Amino acid sequence: MNAGEKFWDAQDRAFKLAEKELQKSKRTSRTLLDYQATGEERTKIIDNASDFEMPSQSLWLTPEERALNLKKQQRLMRESLVNKERKxxxxxxxxxxxxxxxxxxxxxxxxxxxxxxxEESELEKSIKEKKMQSQTSNSVWDYEMDKSKWEKPIYFASKNIPQVDKSELKITKNRVQFPKEDASEVIATVIN
Known part of the structure; x- marks a missing residue:
């Protein structure tokens, strides 16, 4: 209550403020309830593109497997059309x-x-053979196959290599010193 204000006026003002806050909280609660009710719709993923994509278009399939899938799909489509006509x-x-x-x-x-x-059975057979071949080839290392992948390097000497004078080379001493005596005598002394 402000100074010099009547009690009833202050009470009316307080009720009006409370009414505004009540309306605001009702709007907020309605918004939250709507959000909760429609939350499932917002999180649902609608993938229309996959409806039109052929299942045989997998990135991981070999071209033969894709061809086989396409042939199977065509055969199933023909069967369904024939059955539909008959019914x-x-x-x-x-x-x-x-x-x-x-x-x-x-x-x-x-x-x-x-x-x-x-044609389908031949494709299936070739796919199975290739898979078996790849499985067996993965488990055993073939020396000849590996050797065929590599080539021996061929080195060409260039014609303008300067000749080094042997007298200019510095004579270095070996850091490991070998005794001048016969090695069999040293071995015999070590064993005894």
Whole structure:
């Protein structure tokens, strides 16, 4: 309360301040509750690009493995198209069973499965062989294979190398001094 202010005026002013703070806190709480409610939507990752990328486009696959994956994918796509056509036309098989004098008929849709082509099986076989070869080659070191990677160096002497006079070379003494006597005598004395 300020000096000279009536009690009721001060109380009204305090209520107005409290009302403003209450409105502000309600807005803040609403914002926080909205944030909490929609938090999952914000953290959800939507990857549309991967929907259009072929699974055979892996960086780690060899070209043969990519080709094999593409062939398998094409075969599965053809199978699904054939099965879809058959279901839409109503191509069915009817299974009749006679049991206890009663005939029961069961209709089944025919699913068409296309076998792996010769090309696919050849690709699979070559991929398996290459993997086995790489595994066995990793475990054993082949001297000849390693030798074929390297070449012996060839040195060429240049024609304008100055000749060094032997008399100019300084004669140095060996730091290790060998005795002048016969080595067999020294060995015999060391053993005894």
């Amino acid at each position: 839409s036309r109503g191509e069915k098989t009817v299974e009749m069973t006679i049991k206890d004098g009663k005939v029961t008929m069961v209709e089944k849709y025919v699913t068409h499965t296309e076998g792996t082509s010769h």
